[in-house]
Amino acid sequence: MALAVNDLKVWYRTVRGDVKALDGVTFEVADGEIMGIAGESGCGKTTLGKALIRLDTRMRHVGGSVVLDDVELPLADDGAMRRHRYREVSLIPQYAMSAMNPTRKIGRMIRDLLSAHNVRYADVLPELERRLELVGLDAEVLGRYPIELSGGMKQRVVLVLSTLLNPSLLVGDEVTSALDVSSQKAVARALVEFRDHGFVRSMIVITHDISVLFQVADTILVMYAGHLAEKAPAKTIISQPLHPYTKMLIGALPKVGDRYEEQQLEGIEGRPPSLLEPPAGCRFRDRCPLVHDKCAEAPPFRKVAEGHHVACWAVS
Amino acid sequence: MRGYLARKTLVYGVTFVVAVTLNWLIPRLMPGDPVQRMVARAAVQHPETIASMTEYYERTFGLDLPIWQQYLNYWAALFRGDLGTSVWLFPTPVSQVVLDAVPYTLGIMIPAILLSFVVGNSVGAMAARSRWLDNVALPVGYLITAMPYMWLAILLAWGFGVALGWFPVAGGYDFGLVPQWSWSFAGDLLQHWVLPFLSLFLVSLGGWAIGMRNLIIYELESDYANYLAALGAPRRLIRQYAFRNAMLPQITGLALQLGTILGGALVTEIVFAYPGLGKLVLSAIQNQDFFLLQGTLLFVVIGVLLANFVIDIVYVLVDPRTRTGLTGGTA
Ligand SMILES: Nc1ncnc2c1ncn2[C@@H]1O[C@H](COP(=O)(O)OP(=O)(O)O)[C@@H](O)[C@H]1O
Ligand code: SF4
Ligand SMILES: [Mg+2]
Numbered sequence: 001m002a003l004a005v006n007d008l009k010v011w012y013r014t015v016r017g018d019v020k021a022l023d024g025v026t027f028e029v030a031d032g033e034i035m036g037i038a039g040e041s042g043c044g045k046t047t048l049g050k051a052l053i054r055l056d057t058r059m060r061h062v063g064g065s066v067v068l069d070d071v072e073l074p075l076a077d078d079g080a081m082r083r084h085r086y087r088e089v090s091l092i093p094q095y096a097m098s099a100m101n102p103t104r105k106i107g108r109m110i111r112d113l114l115s116a117h118n119v120r121y122a123d124v125l126p127e128l129e130r131r132l133e134l135v136g137l138d139a140e141v142l143g144r145y146p147i148e149l150s151g152g153m154k155q156r157v158v159l160v161l162s163t164l165l166n167p168s169l170l171v172g173d174e175v176t177s178a179l180d181v182s183s184q185k186a187v188a189r190a191l192v193e194f195r196d197h198g199f200v201r202s203m204i205v206i207t208h209d210i211s212v213l214f215q216v217a218d219t220i221l222v223m224y225a226g227h228l229a230e231k232a233p234a235k236t237i238i239s240q241p242l243h244p245y246t247k248m249l250i251g252a253l254p255k256v257g258d259r260y261e262e263q264q265l266e267g268i269e270g271r272p273p274s275l276l277e278p279p280a281g282c283r284f285r286d287r288c289p290l291v292h293d294k295c296a297e298a299p300p301f302r303k304v305a306e307g308h309h310v311a312c313w314a315v316s
Numbered sequence: 317m318r319g320y321l322a323r324k325t326l327v328y329g330v331t332f333v334v335a336v337t338l339n340w341l342i343p344r345l346m347p348g349d350p351v352q353r354m355v356a357r358a359a360v361q362h363p364e365t366i367a368s369m370t371e372y373y374e375r376t377f378g379l380d381l382p383i384w385q386q387y388l389n390y391w392a393a394l395f396r397g398d399l400g401t402s403v404w405l406f407p408t409p410v411s412q413v414v415l416d417a418v419p420y421t422l423g424i425m426i427p428a429i430l431l432s433f434v435v436g437n438s439v440g441a442m443a444a445r446s447r448w449l450d451n452v453a454l455p456v457g458y459l460i461t462a463m464p465y466m467w468l469a470i471l472l473a474w475g476f477g478v479a480l481g482w483f484p485v486a487g488g489y490d491f492g493l494v495p496q497w498s499w500s501f502a503g504d505l506l507q508h509w510v511l512p513f514l515s516l517f518l519v520s521l522g523g524w525a526i527g528m529r530n531l532i533i534y535e536l537e538s539d540y541a542n543y544l545a546a547l548g549a550p551r552r553l554i555r556q557y558a559f560r561n562a563m564l565p566q567i568t569g570l571a572l573q574l575g576t577i578l579g580g581a582l583v584t585e586i587v588f589a590y591p592g593l594g595k596l597v598l599s600a601i602q603n604q605d606f607f608l609l610q611g612t613l614l615f616v617v618i619g620v621l622l623a624n625f626v627i628d629i630v631y632v633l634v635d636p637r638t639r640t641g642l643t644g645g646t647a
Pocket of ligand 1: 012013014019021039040041042043044045046047048058275
């Protein structure tokens, strides 16, 4: 097992109090697994992704642990975390379009970064060029500035750069969200290929658009308001979602709604609760059609079948 | 790049012609007749003498010609480096008077601009990473930046000149000395140089420091800095990138300052009675010497245009973002 996250809590410090963006999540990602994370904007996906690699100055590790390849990651210790970054856990950030220094040629920036990791650029260059070619880019991009590349090209360069040292785990945040449909397909394909080639062992692919995950993910984790709602193989999430929220997410997709005999849900009404003072009990209560007395208590994230976990009292 | 150069050259060329024309026009629209002044200064009573003197001066200055010919002659003379004759210091050529003043202006402006740039940016960059220094440098920086320049200059003159008596407060050198190549004269020059220089140095120091500090902090929070940090880059590399990128707008700022190199010391030179171009402008106005005023202003304008032209080109070479903007980019 590559990654084990146990009861992880990461909050934001703000003047109005703590925003409990990640409030006790537990899951595992296996070797070779591509796990998608889905959920509406603001439910804590980016926070989870960042928590695994680098907390920003406002984030606070409140509790829980992350174990990668049997080693616990020192999340709260930035200096100690640095040794794990890039070689073991790496990131394609949500802002990949602006992720590269605008005033450095791309090749030069990669050289600077590698030498900071005691890797010689010349040693890696052939592999770098091979991988660029694999994602359909000419090695000539190394001599260019980021601004000279299209969005899709930048996204692919960042993919190659982030995985250059073959990390055990790659977190890709909204990797395809800023792209047009054809670039989306190319990047999604590249993600799977990189896993298949062993450039990356396991992946977490974050998106607010669950349909993207059907192309790449082996398993899908659905988050809601800082909690986990459901995790299951992608096929199961599509065909037999159990959590009411997952059903609504899937139902919000016209294509899937047609194909399966699911009752057609008209989008998702209401908004997620504030994470500043989240309500006790199930956080989906206000919007849930199946809400009942028991829901005043937070439902545990339980195993209902092999590889299928759900947090809902209405699921037996 | 070539199209850009051509465009810039055209813009600066047109600006130059307009500036020269305005410069030629303005003194002619000003009240006061310089020839009458000179004649009056000669204090002669005899009407015939006055008439012949007037005629003589008008011919010397070319004022007896039709206006369009005066204008063309002005251009022709300009290309010969002839800016006319000073009325106030008659018969010294204006170009001579101006060239004598230039070293004084450059002598305080160049060191003040460059040193405040270097020191200010260094302090700002250090303040961006040291809370202790930040707490000291920031208020001091704001204080000297917010203080009107006039105050600062007068405060320095009073404090170091009058109260402490360390430095002279007026002139470019002691009036008792004759300019010459000697150690004692050089020392005297240096003493007179300190206060005007210091006032200019201090007044731009705070701006550089605060600007640099804010720019670096902004850069350190930018996406590329976060990405590098996520990929385990050491702080040293991230700071280096941030510093480099923060320098770009500062270089533009420096460029703009260099543009004022010839004309920017007006107030300084007046406060410290320092014999540079600024002082010359004042003297020219006071003495209604419009040839001298024209010549000095023209010199300043050419300096500003030239500096900005060079800077436009250098900046394009430094920052790839402006470069792609020019070629339309491929994004
Ligand atoms: N820097 C921050 N300070 C305070 N709250 C934040 C900050 N960043 C994100 N949040 C809050 O944390 C929650 C989760 O955000 P995020 O992880 O970005 O969600 P997602 O990626 O799923 O859209 C949101 O409610 C958001 O408002
Ligand atoms: S626990 Fe209750 S409120 Fe929450 S999803 Fe299940 S039924 Fe709905
Ligand atoms: Mg996000």
